[in-house]
Amino acid sequence: MPVREEIQFASPGEPRTVAARFDSPGEFSREYASNLSQGGIFIETRESFELRELVVVELVLAFRDERLRLDGEVVSVRPAGIAGAPAGVAVQLLAPASEIRERLGPLASGDLPDDLP
Numbered sequence: 001m002p003v004r005e006e007i008q009f010a011s012p013g014e015p016r017t018v019a020a021r022f023d024s025p026g027e028f029s030r031e032y033a034s035n036l037s038q039g040g041i042f043i044e045t046r047e048s049f050e051l052r053e054l055v056v057v058e059l060v061l062a063f064r065d066e067r068l069r070l071d072g073e074v075v076s077v078r079p080a081g082i083a084g085a086p087a088g089v090a091v092q093l094l095a096p097a098s099e100i101r102e103r104l105g106p107l108a109s110g111d112l113p114d115d116l117p
Contacts, residue, residue: 015053015054015055015056015071016049016053016055016056017055017056017057017058017069018043018045018047018055018056018057018058018089018091019057019058019059019060019067020041020043020057020058020059020060021060021062022059022060022061022062022063023062023063024063025063025108028059028061028063028107028108029108032104032105032107032108033108036093036100036104036108037097037100037101037104037105037108038097039092039093039095039096039097039100040075040090040091040092040093041057041072041090041091041093042088042089042090042091043057043088043089043091044086044087044088045087045088045089046080046087048077049074049077049089050074050077051074051075051076051077052073052074052075053073053074054071054072054073054074055071055072055073055074055089055091056069056070056071056072057069057070057071057072057091057093059104061107064107068103068104070093070094070095070100071093071094071095072091072092072093072094073091073092073094074089074090074091075090075091075092076089076090077089077090078090
């Protein structure tokens, strides 16, 4: 799960950008296998978002010095203070899951650790 986030505020009427940073291939591969390949991502953040808010998800692949931007919609908000769960937002990516797998799959392939559940 991405542990760091950055929020970039846009001009009025423009979607905000929320970034999920991946420092290692294994970290990205785990998130890809569990969420991205199905068209979504959970990003830890204490910033406030509204349900159905349109956002731009920026995947920061620090291990490749690369950034990918995907349009998304906030589908769930988890506030701070829930025992054992980080605050954050679940974002459904707007592109079809098949397109996301085609675009991101090659970046995650071959990097899955043996102990992935």
